[in-house]
Amino acid sequence: MRAIDNNTPQQSTRQHRHLRFSILRYDPNDSASVPCMQEYQIEEAEGMTLFIALNEIREHQDPTLQFDFVCRAGICGSCAMMINGRPHLACRTLTRDLPDEVTLAPLPFFELIGDLSVNTGKWMRGMNERLQTWLHVQEREVDLHRIEERMDPDIADQIYELDRCIECGCCVAACGTAQMRKDFVGAVGMGKIARFRLDPRDIRTDDDYYELIGDDTGVFGCMSLLACHDVCPKTLPLQSQIAFLRRKMATLGLSG
Amino acid sequence: MSHETILIQVGLADKPRKSRWPARLDLLQSITGLFLALFMWGHMTLVASILWSKDAMWTIARFFEGYFIFGKGYPWLVSCIVGFIILVVVAHALMAVRKFPINYRQWRVIHAHAKMMKHEDSTLWVWQAYTGFLLFFLASAHLYQMIIWPQNIGPYVSSYRVWSEGVWPLYLVMLLAVELHACIGLYRLTVKWGWPNLSRETLRKVKWGLTAFFLVLGFLSLVAYMKIGYEHRTRVGERYTPTWVVEKERGAQQG
Numbered sequence: 001m002r003a004i005d006n007n008t009p010q011q012s013t014r015q016h017r018h019l020r021f022s023i024l025r026y027d028p029n030d031s032a033s034v035p036c037m038q039e040y041q042i043e044e045a046e047g048m049t050l051f052i053a054l055n056e057i058r059e060h061q062d063p064t065l066q067f068d069f070v071c072r073a074g075i076c077g078s079c080a081m082m083i084n085g086r087p088h089l090a091c092r093t094l095t096r097d098l099p100d101e102v103t104l105a106p107l108p109f110f111e112l113i114g115d116l117s118v119n120t121g122k123w124m125r126g127m128n129e130r131l132q133t134w135l136h137v138q139e140r141e142v143d144l145h146r147i148e149e150r151m152d153p154d155i156a157d158q159i160y161e162l163d164r165c166i167e168c169g170c171c172v173a174a175c176g177t178a179q180m181r182k183d184f185v186g187a188v189g190m191g192k193i194a195r196f197r198l199d200p201r202d203i204r205t206d207d208d209y210y211e212l213i214g215d216d217t218g219v220f221g222c223m224s225l226l227a228c229h230d231v232c233p234k235t236l237p238l239q240s241q242i243a244f245l246r247r248k249m250a251t252l253g254l255s256g
Numbered sequence: 257m258s259h260e261t262i263l264i265q266v267g268l269a270d271k272p273r274k275s276r277w278p279a280r281l282d283l284l285q286s287i288t289g290l291f292l293a294l295f296m297w298g299h300m301t302l303v304a305s306i307l308w309s310k311d312a313m314w315t316i317a318r319f320f321e322g323y324f325i326f327g328k329g330y331p332w333l334v335s336c337i338v339g340f341i342i343l344v345v346v347a348h349a350l351m352a353v354r355k356f357p358i359n360y361r362q363w364r365v366i367h368a369h370a371k372m373m374k375h376e377d378s379t380l381w382v383w384q385a386y387t388g389f390l391l392f393f394l395a396s397a398h399l400y401q402m403i404i405w406p407q408n409i410g411p412y413v414s415s416y417r418v419w420s421e422g423v424w425p426l427y428l429v430m431l432l433a434v435e436l437h438a439c440i441g442l443y444r445l446t447v448k449w450g451w452p453n454l455s456r457e458t459l460r461k462v463k464w465g466l467t468a469f470f471l472v473l474g475f476l477s478l479v480a481y482m483k484i485g486y487e488h489r490t491r492v493g494e495r496y497t498p499t500w501v502v503e504k505e506r507g508a509q510q511g
Contacts, residue, residue: 246448
């Protein structure tokens with residue numbers, strides 16, 4: 001289908017581009033549905049994001065188009081998709097940074113809901129349960145009069161840096177290893193282990209972390225293609241964190 | 257039958273404690289790769305001694321036969337070195353093949369991924385896998401020749417092999433494969449382990465610089481051996497005599 005939106009008012013004197021979107025359409029719940037690329041055209045507007053463009057298509061051209069969004073501000077991670085072959089957040093992608101022709105596809109690896117919508121949450125939940133990505137603290141009696149333990153501000157900053165992960169799935173979609181091996185925990189998983197390893201409140205040791213990521217589905221499966229680091233919308237230091245974890249876990253291998 | 261074997265068979269080997277072998281195998285892959293890449297650079301530099309002089313190449317070849325220690329060359333010493341290299345290559349290949357796409361689905365998806373992503377490090381990995389696969393065969397052929405006929409290393413005998421025995425096409429493809437594979441592999445080691453802690457842009461520039469240097473060095477050396485082989489094509493089997501020996505013999509004859 002080719003639909004052209006002629007409703008956009010020409011208020012600005014500046015000549016805006018006509019953007020051509022080629023979007024992968026498929027409904028896995030419809031047995032008659034066959035994956036195909038569908039084309040749409042819209043006129044670019046000032047400061048337009050991909051998220052705005054998609055909403056315009058859905059509102060004016062095709063209400064059946066499926067894609068996800070919640071926050072529109074790069075915080076929720078819902079609108080991640082393959083934009084011209086690379087994963088990124090639609091809400092953080094300005095159309096002015098894209099060529100005239102844009103190809104959109106759902107993130108690979110995750111369960112497809114339909115069109116550009118994938119169920120990252122289901123996989124993320126499984127990964128978090130598998131890697132036990134929550135604080136493991138010493139059980140002790142609650143004493144409301146005791147002053148809370150202080151944390152070194154530098155450590156707190158480092159933890160905060162890694163806690164900025166929004167679980168958008170871009171790192172997993174960009175990972176060559178994950179495309180080949182579905183049981184790989186991905187950079188998101190290793191980033192979380194690195195975060196809890198930093199936390200002085202967490203009582204787990206490297207031996208415990210080895211139980212979680214010390215094999216080819218974890219840190220030793222990583223082939224260091226580093227697309228995860230390059231596409232992370234939150235610019236998390238995934239390369240250095242994975243290298244650090246690899247060194248720590250490999251040391252355990254030598255100690256027996 | 258050991259307790260451990262029974263646990264492995266029934267899939268309980270990682271209970272209650274996960275095996276430390278994945279860590280060791282990962283280290284082994286990196287260490288063997290590092291060793292082989294550095295060995296290849298050293299090897300290429302020594303092979304390139306032909307660009308300096310035939311005497312230099314002859315001296316290096318005899319050095320590895322222990323000529324300057326025992327006063328006589330023992331080619332089997334070279335076979336021992338080659339035997340060790342074969343062991344390292346086999347260990348590295350065994351470790352590396354674990355990461356290869358092992359079925360059509362994986363092969364198809366990694367190709368589409370690299371093509372769509374247009375991400376240099378992902379594309380380099382595909383090249384690393386291809387060249388590594390190629391080296392299974394090329395390196396085996398070369399190492400077999402070297403372990404069986406270690407005495408055939410020298411300015412003339414190597415050139416006969418290259419030209420008259422028609423080995424130059426193998427060496428040409430192997431040169432490309434090995435230099436690409438080694439340089440990409442060393443680059444990958446640095447980013448994998450986080451040392452040296454330089455930016456990837458800098459590391460990639462160094463990598464491409466080294467690739468270009470060793471490719472040019474290797475290509476010039478191959479051409480030099482081909483030229484000598486062509487010039488001596490009617491005297492196959494003749495061994496090189498170093499200049500100083502020729503002059504000494506000439507002096508003795510004149511005296």
